[in-house]
Amino acid sequence: MFAMWDVIFGKSANRRFAASPTAPKLRVAFIHPDLGIGGAERLVVDVAVGLQKLGHSVDIYTSYHDPKHCFEETRDGTLRVHAKRSFLPRSLFGRFHVLFAHLAQLHLTLGLVSGDEALKYDVFFVDQLATCIPILRDAGKRVVFYCHFPDKLLAAGEYTDDDTKKRPVGLLKRIYRVPMDWLEEVTTRQADTLLANSNFTVGVFKKHFPNISTVPRVVYPGIDGAAYAPLSRAESSTEDVQRVLSSRPTFLSINRIEGKKNLALAVRAFAGARATGDVPTLRLVIAGGHDPRLADNRATLDSLLSLCESLRLKASVLGQSGGPMESILDPDPLARAPDATGYLRAPNDGEWTRAMLDILNLSESDRAALGKRAKKRAEKLFGLDAMAREVEDALKQTVEMGPLRARNSHGRRRRLKFC
CATH class of the missing domain: 3.40.50.2000 (Glycogen Phosphorylase B;)
Incomplete structure (x- = not known):
């Protein structure tokens, strides 16, 4: 038991939700x-x-x-x-x-x-x-x-x-x-x-x-599904979008630029897929929040750029002058199973290189079916x-658990419970 009280310095606003007119508001x-x-x-x-x-x-x-x-x-x-x-x-x-x-x-x-x-x-x-x-x-x-x-x-x-x-x-x-x-x-x-x-x-x-x-x-x-609507022609013509758009086969990684996200895994797996020479135009886009105030964010970006250089991958940093595992079902080694929506793999370079190559080898119909299943599951659960x-x-x-008593009978706050 510790008494700490006295020791420590004494876009989407248009989303639709139906409010119930009778339920008490909190x-x-x-x-x-x-x-x-x-x-x-x-x-x-x-x-x-x-x-x-x-x-x-x-x-x-x-x-x-x-x-x-x-x-x-x-x-x-x-x-x-x-x-x-x-x-x-x-x-x-x-x-x-x-x-x-x-x-x-x-x-x-x-x-x-x-x-x-x-x-x-x-x-x-x-x-x-x-x-x-x-x-x-x-x-x-x-x-x-x-x-x-x-x-x-x-x-x-x-x-x-x-x-x-x-x-x-x-x-x-x-x-x-x-x-x-x-x-x-x-x-x-x-x-x-x-x-x-x-x-x-x-x-x-x-x-x-x-x-x-x-x-x-x-x-x-x-997930706000409306945010994933196709871009208008005006939106597509902006410099930032044009620098990312490409007809080349592209893998996209969306995570904050910080160490615990293990973004280096995506870079190494991508390098392995490129090394096969099967798809020489293959590219990887890493997108995510980066806060220059945070030393970890800065160090992570620097380490990713150094890793790309050591793997002889050309890296460009583009900046605009801003999911749970249940989102993926992987009942089969390949993403062609009736319920599959993606891949779950251990954080191993080789395993993810093989997963990338498998995705590249999917037929157009298999890839379209995979995307359709993934979208349906996301809309249902998220x-x-x-x-x-x-x-x-x-x-x-x-x-509804009821109120807690804030003070004891002497008018002083209860001792904080840390055990």
């Missing part, structure tokens, strides 16, 4: 560390907009929000965003990112509860960092926590469940991670409701957090409407 507050342009941020924005369309009141609290590097809904008035920047740095000499992220969230949350701002909300939706959960519950607030993926498993880079293939971690980092991993588990455990982005994440969660008895409920991230309804249901069930 006042929901989101807490998210850094409201940039990553996948987690896209989910937060989509859930928040979806809840608003269902008639609920939504506010987003974050420690950092740059109007020049964010999703449109967070700056055009669609969503109410409250950025309360911490006085703390993001890191110390490029290290201790997780520690400072925890401290920034504590700074944000303590500011919310100390001024009684948190009292006006029925429930909190928290993701990425669970540090604030004990504080919110101490203030009498119910919390829904959305698990993207355990941070403890990404600390050394990309995740692999094969112990023989995991990157070695130095002694000092292992020592540093002990309290960070402990804090992640004990704070996550105190959420009233746990959600996860896929059954895969649920399985990993159960394996690596054995002391948490609650099994997260799966709520798939939503709709924005379904996601908003699932989160709404989880929030309502959490509120």
Whole structure:
């Protein structure tokens, strides 16, 4: 048991959702560390907009929000965003990112509860960092926590469940991670409701957090199908689009430009496919968010360019002056099976080179059928409407658990529970 309270500084706004005229509306507050342009941020924005369309009141609290590097809904008035920047740095000499992220969230949350701002909300939706959960519950607030993926498993880079293939971690980092991993588990455990982005994440969660008895409920991230409509002639003629458009056979990788995404795997697998000489015009396009503020993003881009140079691949960097494994079914070594929508492979260069070559060898009819199955599955499982309804249901069930007592009989806050 620890008493920390006194020790820590004392585009899509047109999406359609049918609001029910009789159901009670909720006042929901989101807490998210850094409201940039990553996948987690896209989910937060989509859930928040979806809840608003269902008639609920939504506010987003974050420690950092740059109007020049964010999703449109967070700056055009669609969503109410409250950025309360911490006085703390993001890191110390490029290290201790997780520690400072925890401290920034504590700074944000303590500011919310100390001024009684948190009292006006029925429930909190928290993701990425669970540090604030004990504080919110101490203030009498119910919390829904959305698990993207355990941070403890990404600390050394990309995740692999094969112990023989995991990157070695130095002694000092292992020592540093002990309290960070402990804090992640004990704070996550105190959420009233746990959600996860896929059954895969649920399985990993159960394996690596054995002391948490609650099994997260799966709520798939939503996809705005309208965003994938064909470009107009005017849109297609812009310089950025013209530099990417090509009739050449193209593989596309969409991920943030950061180390844990293991983008080097795509480059090495692509180099292997090119080396066969079967398709000399083959190309790879890597697209994703890149934040020059982050040392990891800068280092990852530099390492990818160096890797391309070492593999004798010509690389061009184009910049505009912004999914769960269940999205793929792979019941057969080839993507020609009746239900197949893609490939699931271990993070191995050779395996992905073979997968790329198999894709290249698909007939036009097989490739069209594969795309049709993939689109149908995405529309069925990853709709924005379904996601908003699932989160709404989880929030309502959490509120129905009843109020928490915020203060003891002497008018002082209860001791925060960290065990």
